[in-house]
Amino acid sequence: MVQMGSWGNMEQGWRKGPWTPEEDKLLFQYVSQNGEGRWSSVSSCAGLKRSGKSCRLRWVNYLRPGLKKGNITPQEEGIIIELHALWGNKWSTIARYLPGRTDNEIKNYWRTHFKKRKATTTPEIKQEKRKIAKPAEEKEETSLQEAEAIEKNSNKETELVDENNQFLPMIRQDSISFWSEFIPVDSYLWNLEEQINGCSYGVGTLLLSATISATKIDSFISSSQRSSLGMCKRCGDLKMIACSRCRGSGLIEEGGPFNLIPIVDESKPKSRSSSCANCQSKGHFSCPECSKLPQI
DNA sequence: AATTCCAGCAACCGCCCCCTA
DNA sequence: TTAGGGGGCGGTTGCTGGAAT
Numbered sequence: 001m002v003q004m005g006s007w008g009n010m011e012q013g014w015r016k017g018p019w020t021p022e023e024d025k026l027l028f029q030y031v032s033q034n035g036e037g038r039w040s041s042v043s044s045c046a047g048l049k050r051s052g053k054s055c056r057l058r059w060v061n062y063l064r065p066g067l068k069k070g071n072i073t074p075q076e077e078g079i080i081i082e083l084h085a086l087w088g089n090k091w092s093t094i095a096r097y098l099p100g101r102t103d104n105e106i107k108n109y110w111r112t113h114f115k116k117r118k119a120t121t122t123p124e125i126k127q128e129k130r131k132i133a134k135p136a137e138e139k140e141e142t143s144l145q146e147a148e149a150i151e152k153n154s155n156k157e158t159e160l161v162d163e164n165n166q167f168l169p170m171i172r173q174d175s176i177s178f179w180s181e182f183i184p185v186d187s188y189l190w191n192l193e194e195q196i197n198g199c200s201y202g203v204g205t206l207l208l209s210a211t212i213s214a215t216k217i218d219s220f221i222s223s224s225q226r227s228s229l230g231m232c233k234r235c236g237d238l239k240m241i242a243c244s245r246c247r248g249s250g251l252i253e254e255g256g257p258f259n260l261i262p263i264v265d266e267s268k269p270k271s272r273s274s275s276c277a278n279c280q281s282k283g284h285f286s287c288p289e290c291s292k293l294p295q296i
Numbered sequence: 297a298a299t300t301c302c303a304g305c306a307a308c309c310g311c312c313c314c315c316t317a
Numbered sequence: 318t319t320a321g322g323g324g325g326c327g328g329t330t331g332c333t334g335g336a337a338t
Binding site for chain 2: 016017018019051053054057058061062104105108109111112
């Protein structure tokens with residue numbers, strides 16, 4: 001069921017391409033006064049020669065108040081990685097957990113920072129490609145294939161081992177699966193749960209792999225001790241966790257706002273807790289939305 | 297200095313789902 | 318029950334500016 005007509009088509013003479021400041025102004029004024037929705041009538045009412053679809057997109061991705069400008073922060077990056085591992089290319093769903101970021105922005109970020117990373121082009125490949133590209137008329141199918149073959153082989157190396165091991169949980173998800181001794185991770189690995197008005201927040205990194213081997217857990221932690229999400233076990237919502245004392249939030253990783261501290265506990269030998277690097281508050285996390293604090 | 301390459305991003309396209317008449 | 322419109326989503330394209338050659 002395709003109804004491009006309802007959104008407008010070229011026969012109706014819709015303008016396309018980059019938006020001008022004047023168009024932005026018109027759209028902003030109209031939506032500010034009349035609210036979102038009814039996009040198909042926006043163009044006629046606001047005096048824009050843009051399709052409703054184009055208007056909606058411009059508003060959602062650029063004009064809407066509260067949009068964050070600037071680079072994706074490491075915390076946001078962590079969330080993107082985790083949620084993408086969880087849900088795949090559900091950009092709009094992922095965007096819901098990144099206030100001020102749009103699905104388009106996240107999608108673009110993923111494509112440029114992670115998809116490309118996987119297909120890292122080495123200097124050798126670049127050299128080869130340049131050789132091929134120059135002179136253009138000498139482009140031969142065989143040379144192209146050679147270059148592609150080089151790139152393909154190179155990717156075999158980069159696919160599994162990221163330069164900083166930063167994204168190991170995502171990239172090596174398949175290698176986790178062969179471990180034989182499966183134990184639910186969040187049930188014993190992290191000791192971060194706090195009861196907050198009936199909601200308890202655990203830590204989210206390992207949500208991407210529901211189970212993990214106890215025998216491999218230390219090496220896994222050492223290469224991937226990062227997280228920024230907590231999951232409410234009552235409503236299932238993922239939230240960024242925050243320190244209940246100083247309100248700092250961010251990744252749980254070495255050097256981040258939260259540190260990992262091994263807990264000496266014979267009953268839970270692998271258990272760990274977190275402390276806030278700012279105030280040293282240990283294992284206290286609260287809902288960043290309602291700011292309800294756990295009892296200390 | 298000129299040319300080519302490439303990353304980043306805005307915008308478009310086509311498909312799908314939901315709601316309503 | 319169903320067709321059509323409105324809106325949303327994910328994939329893709331094309332432009333731009335800076336880096337590399």
